Amino acid sequence: MHLLNQQELTSSSTDLETPSGDVAKEQKPAQDLTATALAYHGEPRPGKLEISITKPCATQQQLSLAYSPGVAAPVGAIVSDPEAVYRYTAKGNLVAVVTDGSAVLGLGNTGPLASKPVMEGKAVLFKSFAGLDAIDIEVEAESPEAFVDTVARIAPTFGAINLEDIAAPHCFKIEQALIERLDIPVLHDDQHGTAITIAAALQNALELQGKVLPEVRIACVGAGAAGIATLRLLTALGAPKENILLIDRQGVIREEERLLHPYCRPFASSTMKRTLAEAVKEADVFIGVAAPDLLTVEMLKSMAPRPIVFALSNPDPEIDPTLAHRVRSDLILATGRTDYPNQVNNVLVFPFLFRAALDVRASCINDPMKIAAVQALAELAKEPVPEQVLEAYSESHLGFGPAYILPKPLDPRLREFVTAAVAQAAVKSGVARINHL
Numbered sequence: 481m482h483l484l485n486q487q488e489l490t491s492s493s494t495d496l497e498t499p500s501g502d503v504a505k506e507q508k509p510a511q512d513l514t515a516t517a518l519a520y521h522g523e524p525r526p527g528k529l530e531i532s533i534t535k536p537c538a539t540q541q542q543l544s545l546a547y548s549p550g551v552a553a554p555v556g557a558i559v560s561d562p563e564a565v566y567r568y569t570a571k572g573n574l575v576a577v578v579t580d581g582s583a584v585l586g587l588g589n590t591g592p593l594a595s596k597p598v599m600e601g602k603a604v605l606f607k608s609f610a611g612l613d614a615i616d617i618e619v620e621a622e623s624p625e626a627f628v629d630t631v632a633r634i635a636p637t638f639g640a641i642n643l644e645d646i647a648a649p650h651c652f653k654i655e656q657a658l659i660e661r662l663d664i665p666v667l668h669d670d671q672h673g674t675a676i677t678i679a680a681a682l683q684n685a686l687e688l689q690g691k692v693l694p695e696v697r698i699a700c701v702g703a704g705a706a707g708i709a710t711l712r713l714l715t716a717l718g719a720p721k722e723n724i725l726l727i728d729r730q731g732v733i734r735e736e737e738r739l740l741h742p743y744c745r746p747f748a749s750s751t752m753k754r755t756l757a758e759a760v761k762e763a764d765v766f767i768g769v770a771a772p773d774l775l776t777v778e779m780l781k782s783m784a785p786r787p788i789v790f791a792l793s794n795p796d797p798e799i800d801p802t803l804a805h806r807v808r809s810d811l812i813l814a815t816g817r818t819d820y821p822n823q824v825n826n827v828l829v830f831p832f833l834f835r836a837a838l839d840v841r842a843s844c845i846n847d848p849m850k851i852a853a854v855q856a857l858a859e860l861a862k863e864p865v866p867e868q869v870l871e872a873y874s875e876s877h878l879g880f881g882p883a884y885i886l887p888k889p890l891d892p893r894l895r896e897f898v899t900a901a902v903a904q905a906a907v908k909s910g911v912a913r914i915n916h917l
């Protein structure tokens with residue numbers, strides 16, 4: 481599949497009026513996205529990050545405070561009281577973005593080295609959207625245990641750990657082991673950041689389509705980190721398991737048919753349906769967290785009236801959005817990408833979950849905090865959109881509707897709105913260690 485970048489979109493797109501009255505952008509093939517992206521990453525200096533200092537260190541006196549002998553004072557304070565580390569070091573605002581490179585976006589197991597641009601990107605988003613300092617750490621680990629051990633050993637440096645792009649099923653075991661071993665928040669973004677974003681987007685899309693979660697039929701392709709966590713959250717929010725079909729490379733995951741890992745088992749179905757095409761037929765909701773181009777035009781046509789399609793594989797979605805809008809005028813469609821309407825991407829969540837957790841020094845990121853994020857994100861989509869956001873996206877109007885089911889990631893209100901809701905939930909559920917509210 482070939483999709484366009486933002487510049488090409490704004491310079492070469494034509495608007496298609498769909499029968500539902502929404503405007504879908506018609507796009508022409510990109511010639512230079514690869515070259516532009518490589519230049520962006522390579523020039524004027526390689527990469528997207530640097531470290532800057534926050535205290536002056538230009539005179540003999542300043543050097544003797546920053547280093548020997550002055551630095552001994554905070555060391556002593558931390559030895560006496562470990563909590564003083566939050567007062568005298570950067571720990572409390574520092575997140576590790578850690579990966580083994582085993583499920584990098586939808587590109588698969590690229591290994592740790594090639595995952596570095598994505599992890600640097602996550603660090604950029606932490607900083608620019610939530611003011612958090614983040615360092616990317618790409619780990620070469622021979623086993624999940626070795627990975628856990630590596631992260632646990634470096635954890636004292638950080639205020640929180642964001643696990644990224646670690647494939648299922650190891651990701652579940654790794655996250656659980658680190659949560660148990662560490663006293664700082666640990667969260668696998670591809671599980672929970674994605675699940676929260678999808679749940680908020682689905683809540684709003686269902687409202688617009690005149691449907692409700694307890695009644696819709698859901699086909700989810702991708703039984704990995706994102707897929708399993710999303711179904712766990714959606715069922716917790718009221719989606720009946722019997723209305724859900726989960727599909728992986730071998731087809732619909734059915735009870736007692738093959739050896740399933742324990743994370744898949746709760747979503748195994750007693751259905752007679754075996755293929756993705758059969759699973760999608762008459763479904764109200766398609767959630768794609770798997771790979772490009774899996775949803776065909778025929779499958780889309782076979783979905784129920786007023787369908788919802790979240791084609792979230794990055795960078796290339798499960799169906800080309802322009803094609804999908806041509807086929808179904810009653811569709812609400814989202815992708816994970818920035819250059820289409822309705823970006824359903826965990827960037828809407830992870831900066832603010834961690835911002836809140838660190839602000840109140842939460843010991844973990846628990847379910848009430850995740851549910852608070854769902855509600856805050858869904859609610860913010862219904863507020864008038866500030867001029868600054870319209871300008872950032874070169875739009876003259878954005879408002880709650882089929883082409884705007886969630887706030888845009890560049891919306892500066894996210895930081896206050898989502899962070900406040902999550903922090904309040906942390907305090908209320910008893911996991912906050914300080915109360916700034």
Ligand SMILES: NC(=O)C1=CN([C@@H]2O[C@H](COP(=O)(O)OP(=O)(O)OC[C@H]3O[C@@H](n4cnc5c(N)ncnc54)[C@H](OP(=O)(O)O)[C@@H]3O)[C@@H](O)[C@H]2O)C=CC1
Nearest residue numbers: 583585586648703704705706728729769793794816825826
């Ligand atoms: N928009 C967003 O915010 C996010 C999007 N994603 C996207 O979701 C996808 C999966 O990520 P993640 O869950 O972390 O990865 P995992 O490796 O944990 O899981 C991938 C899952 O997708 C399935 N899959 C892969 N290819 C196919 C195929 N051709 N047909 C059917 N199933 C397939 C795999 O099946 P099997 O086990 O049989 O190989 C597996 O169940 C990626 O494309 C990623 O970009 C992820 C997180 C956030």
Ligand SMILES: CC(=O)C(=O)O
Nearest residue numbers: 585586670794825826
């Ligand atoms: C968005 C993201 O984290 C992913 O596609 O893996």
Ligand SMILES: [Mg+2]
Nearest residue numbers: 585644645670
């Ligand atoms: Mg990811």
